[in-house]
Structures are given as C-alpha cells and as structure tokens.
Amino acid sequence: MRLGIIGLPQSGKTTIFKALTGARGIKGEERIKKGDQLIVTVNVPDERVDYLEQLYKPKKTIYSQVEYLLPPKIVDSDHAKREKEDVVFNAVRTCDGLVHVVKNFQLFGGPSPTPEEDFFKLESEIILSDLVVAEKRIEKIKSDEKKGKKIAIEELPLLKRCRDILSEERPLRDNTEIATAPLLKGFTFLSAKPMLVISNNSDEDEDLPEMPHIPKNSEVMAVRGKLEMEIGEMGPDDAEEFLSAFHIESSLLDRIIKRSLAVSNLISFFTVVENEVRAWTVTKGTPAIKAADLIHSDMKRGFIKAEVLPYDQLVRYGNFSDAKKDGHLHLEGKEYIVQDGDIIKFRFSV
Ligand SMILES: Nc1nc2c(ncn2[C@@H]2O[C@H](COP(=O)(O)OP(=O)(O)OP(=O)(O)O)[C@@H](O)[C@H]2O)c(=O)[nH]1
Ligand SMILES: [Mg+2]
Structure with missing residues (x-):
C-alpha cells in the first residue's frame, strides 16, 4: 500500500x-x-x-x-x-x-x-x-x-x-x-x-x-x-x-x-509456516480465495480449504493445538470473508 x-x-x-x-x-x-x-x-x-x-x-x-x-x-x-x-x-x-x-x-x-x-x-x-x-x-x-x-x-x-x-x-x-x-x-x-x-x-x-x-x-x-x-x-x-x-x-x-x-479499510491476516511468520494486508471484505491468490496463484488454483484460527484464541490458549482441541480452528471455503487477525493456513493441491 x-x-x-x-x-x-x-x-x-x-x-x-x-x-x-x-x-x-x-x-x-x-x-x-x-x-x-x-x-x-x-x-x-x-x-x-x-x-x-x-x-x-x-x-x-x-x-x-x-x-x-x-x-x-x-x-x-x-x-x-x-x-x-x-x-x-x-x-x-x-x-x-x-x-x-x-x-x-x-x-x-x-x-x-x-x-x-x-x-x-x-x-x-x-x-x-x-x-x-x-x-x-x-x-x-x-x-x-x-x-x-x-x-x-x-x-x-x-x-x-x-x-x-x-x-x-x-x-x-x-x-x-x-x-x-x-x-x-x-x-x-x-x-x-x-x-x-x-x-x-x-x-x-x-x-x-x-x-x-x-x-x-x-x-x-x-x-x-x-x-x-x-x-x-x-x-x-x-x-x-x-x-x-x-x-x-x-x-x-x-x-x-x-x-x-x-x-483505508485495510485489515491484516497472518500465515505461519515452518520457518516464516508473515503478515498480509487486504481490504475489508476480501474472500479467502483472493487472500490465497495474494500469497501464490497456485494456492488460488488448487484451493481446497482455509484453516482459520482467530489471533485472540491463539493468545488465549498460548498454543495452536489446545485452541484447536477446543474447537476454535475453523475450516472455511473460498467465499469466507477474511477477518482482521485471522491466522490462516491454506490447504491446496495443484
Ligand atoms: N513550530 C513548529 N514548526 C514547524 C512544525 N512543522 C514544521 N515546522 C516548521 O515549518 C517550516 C516548514 O516545514 P516543512 O516541513 O519544510 O514544510 P513543507 O510542507 O515540507 O514545506 P514545503 O515543502 O516548502 O511545501 C519549517 O521551518 C519547519 O521547521 C511544527 O510542528 N511546529
Ligand atoms: Mg517540503
């Protein structure tokens, strides 16, 4: 921006x-x-x-x-x-x-x-x-x-x-x-x-x-x-x-x-992969498929699901697996509207 x-x-x-x-x-x-x-x-x-x-x-x-x-x-x-x-x-x-x-x-x-x-x-x-x-x-x-x-x-x-x-x-x-x-x-x-x-x-x-x-x-x-x-x-x-x-x-x-x-109506979401934590900014109202495309066109092409954990839940539990156990990790489709603070893992296959 x-x-x-x-x-x-x-x-x-x-x-x-x-x-x-x-x-x-x-x-x-x-x-x-x-x-x-x-x-x-x-x-x-x-x-x-x-x-x-x-x-x-x-x-x-x-x-x-x-x-x-x-x-x-x-x-x-x-x-x-x-x-x-x-x-x-x-x-x-x-x-x-x-x-x-x-x-x-x-x-x-x-x-x-x-x-x-x-x-x-x-x-x-x-x-x-x-x-x-x-x-x-x-x-x-x-x-x-x-x-x-x-x-x-x-x-x-x-x-x-x-x-x-x-x-x-x-x-x-x-x-x-x-x-x-x-x-x-x-x-x-x-x-x-x-x-x-x-x-x-x-x-x-x-x-x-x-x-x-x-x-x-x-x-x-x-x-x-x-x-x-x-x-x-x-x-x-x-x-x-x-x-x-x-x-x-x-x-x-x-x-x-x-x-x-x-x-500017911008929000942030985050990705955590093995060796990289990264913040991304998108306009409010952006669907998951567009967010995936921002990261890589392959992710858009082969989009399966988005695994989403809200940041606040991660902080509340202090780790990913406990937050998941309690059901705070949700699976979303292409149309899901990305929220500020979402930690997203895109599942895709190409
Ligand atoms: N007291 C005071 N003086 C300021 C402040 N901001 C800028 N100035 C002074 O105002 C003058 C102009 O500041 P600049 O930052 O150069 O303004 P500018 O908008 O870039 O000016 P141009 O590029 O010429 O259009 C300078 O002498 C600054 O020191 C402020 O917050 N307080
Ligand atoms: Mg100037």
Missing part, C-alpha cells in the same frame, strides 16, 4: 515525513529518491506479529509494508505554479490513500494558523482537478459516440454522477459506491481516495483544532510534527524521556500507520 503526503506549502510535510522515517522503531527502512520525490518503505508495526514471532521463533518474520511518498515541493513564487501542482497531484495519483497535513503552528512573528481554511483550500483544488478529469472524459465519450465509435456505456452515467458531486464541491469519497466503483478506478480520482487529515500542531499543543466544517466522517489526528521529528533523531534513552515528558504514547509512525490502515 502506498500513501501520498500532501498539504499546502510550508504546512510541515517534510517535517512529518522525517518524523515518520526517524531513527525510532523502524525496521527495514528504505528510502528511494525518484526525481524530486521521496519514497520510504516501512514495516507496519504490529504487536500480533511480535507475539507470533516469539511463540514460533521462525527463521524469518515478515511484517506488512506501507510506502509513504513525499511529492516534489511546490515553490509559491513559481510562475508555473499550476504546472507544479499537477506534478504533485500526478505523483500521488497512484497512491492508495492520502495523508493531508494542515498547518496548526505559528512560526515566530508569523500569522496565526488557519487549519480549517487551509484544509478546504487544498481540498477544493483536489476537487477541481477531479472535475476537470471527469469533464474531459465525458466530452471524449460524447465525441466518440458522435463518430460512431463503440462507447463505454456504463461509464457515462457513473462519470456524470461524479461530475454532479464534484460540481457541488464535494469530494468523491463522500459517496462510497462511487469512490470504490471498479469502472472508475482507472481515472485515479484524488478525492475518491481515503484520506487521513493530520493537524500539525506546535510543540505545546496536543489537541485537535476546532474545525467545525470538516465532515464528521473525516479522520483527523493531531500530531506535533517538529517535536516528533526531533525525538525521532534522538538516541533511545533521550527519546524515552521526551516521549513521556510530552505524553506521547507510541511513535508517530505507529500512530499514523494504524490510523491510515483504518481509514
């Missing part, structure tokens, strides 16, 4: 990115620079995987991974600002979700922050950019129709609905059916992507700002970007001290990843 970090200029995107990739708690960090954009791959911290690791002592433990992408910087005074904006928007088009950073700190002698206003400023640009895409496509379909070309018949009404929503200055994510419509996937509408809003607070401020107009269903979290970045650069002992002094429970990475997975 890939998440794009967006926000108005000087909102603290680079700071948050650095805080995410700071020294603390990152296993398997990898930074890639592509043009002016930065991508980091991080393991999803998961205490369930830690538990499985210490229980089974496998040779290899593989956590799920998430990528964070920091698009190239927009320079405000730039004449080609519009084009730069397109560069940013295009960079995040391929992302599965967005992290929208809004400034809620005041630089010395600078103006007071206006987080809600800032949020809507970028949100409108996103909506406008989607509207342009939808309208262009509608025009194209109409002109193809006139030329007698074969047209995508189901696509047109869906696109018109998109246009209506966007014309009311609403994001497509407001409408779940539209936001997840497979036919629209190729258009990579930005406002259809799940979004986590991060209020980037000053060091003293732990609270969410008043933002009464932001839709109730938006996921908003408060973060102290600069502080967390600085703590991320400390050694473990100093970091511990600062974390408790500032009432920060877990690393920023931990909190952001958890929230962004939840916003």
Whole structure:
C-alpha cells in the first residue's frame, strides 16, 4: 500500500515525513529518491506479529509494508505554479490513500494558523482537478459516440454522477459506491481516495483544532510534527524521556500507520509456516480465495480449504493445538470473508 503526503506549502510535510522515517522503531527502512520525490518503505508495526514471532521463533518474520511518498515541493513564487501542482497531484495519483497535513503552528512573528481554511483550500483544488478529469472524459465519450465509435456505456452515467458531486464541491469519497466503483478506478480520482487529515500542531499543543466544517466522517489526528521529528533523531534513552515528558504514547509512525490502515479499510491476516511468520494486508471484505491468490496463484488454483484460527484464541490458549482441541480452528471455503487477525493456513493441491 502506498500513501501520498500532501498539504499546502510550508504546512510541515517534510517535517512529518522525517518524523515518520526517524531513527525510532523502524525496521527495514528504505528510502528511494525518484526525481524530486521521496519514497520510504516501512514495516507496519504490529504487536500480533511480535507475539507470533516469539511463540514460533521462525527463521524469518515478515511484517506488512506501507510506502509513504513525499511529492516534489511546490515553490509559491513559481510562475508555473499550476504546472507544479499537477506534478504533485500526478505523483500521488497512484497512491492508495492520502495523508493531508494542515498547518496548526505559528512560526515566530508569523500569522496565526488557519487549519480549517487551509484544509478546504487544498481540498477544493483536489476537487477541481477531479472535475476537470471527469469533464474531459465525458466530452471524449460524447465525441466518440458522435463518430460512431463503440462507447463505454456504463461509464457515462457513473462519470456524470461524479461530475454532479464534484460540481457541488464535494469530494468523491463522500459517496462510497462511487469512490470504490471498479469502472472508475482507472481515472485515479484524488478525492475518491481515503484520506487521513493530520493537524500539525506546535510543540505545546496536543489537541485537535476546532474545525467545525470538516465532515464528521473525516479522520483527523493531531500530531506535533517538529517535536516528533526531533525525538525521532534522538538516541533511545533521550527519546524515552521526551516521549513521556510530552505524553506521547507510541511513535508517530505507529500512530499514523494504524490510523491510515483504518481509514483505508485495510485489515491484516497472518500465515505461519515452518520457518516464516508473515503478515498480509487486504481490504475489508476480501474472500479467502483472493487472500490465497495474494500469497501464490497456485494456492488460488488448487484451493481446497482455509484453516482459520482467530489471533485472540491463539493468545488465549498460548498454543495452536489446545485452541484447536477446543474447537476454535475453523475450516472455511473460498467465499469466507477474511477477518482482521485471522491466522490462516491454506490447504491446496495443484
Ligand atoms: N513550530 C513548529 N514548526 C514547524 C512544525 N512543522 C514544521 N515546522 C516548521 O515549518 C517550516 C516548514 O516545514 P516543512 O516541513 O519544510 O514544510 P513543507 O510542507 O515540507 O514545506 P514545503 O515543502 O516548502 O511545501 C519549517 O521551518 C519547519 O521547521 C511544527 O510542528 N511546529
Ligand atoms: Mg517540503
């Protein structure tokens, strides 16, 4: 899964990115620079995987991974600002979700922050950019129709609905059916992507700002970007001290990843084979057959059954066989909907 970090200029995107990739708690960090954009791959911290690791002592433990992408910087005074904006928007088009950073700190002698206003400023640009895409496509379909070309018949009404929503200055994510419509996937509408809003607070401020107009269903979290970045650069002992002094429970990475997975409707299941414990992420509602395919196409082709043990039952019994004896291991077919925390063994034959 890939998440794009967006926000108005000087909102603290680079700071948050650095805080995410700071020294603390990152296993398997990898930074890639592509043009002016930065991508980091991080393991999803998961205490369930830690538990499985210490229980089974496998040779290899593989956590799920998430990528964070920091698009190239927009320079405000730039004449080609519009084009730069397109560069940013295009960079995040391929992302599965967005992290929208809004400034809620005041630089010395600078103006007071206006987080809600800032949020809507970028949100409108996103909506406008989607509207342009939808309208262009509608025009194209109409002109193809006139030329007698074969047209995508189901696509047109869906696109018109998109246009209506966007014309009311609403994001497509407001409408779940539209936001997840497979036919629209190729258009990579930005406002259809799940979004986590991060209020980037000053060091003293732990609270969410008043933002009464932001839709109730938006996921908003408060973060102290600069502080967390600085703590991320400390050694473990100093970091511990600062974390408790500032009432920060877990690393920023931990909190952001958890929230962004939840916003994106993603859950984890686990596989335990002889020498490997591994976490996998899938969208809520994924059937067992699709989960099997994720691991190996052979598992899908030769799928027989899925043996499922919920993680909590394993913890309750402390071992697999006792949990099984008490009937907590269940056999499921292709249609079984994978649940968060399932430990799954796929039986297959090819
Ligand atoms: N006080 C305070 N300052 C911050 C915080 N986050 C960022 N800053 C400062 O704000 C300025 C901009 O931060 P950046 O992280 O560079 O912001 P950005 O969004 O990456 O900026 P551009 O890439 O230019 O769009 C820097 O001077 C940071 O030190 C914060 O949480 N508190
Ligand atoms: Mg930056």
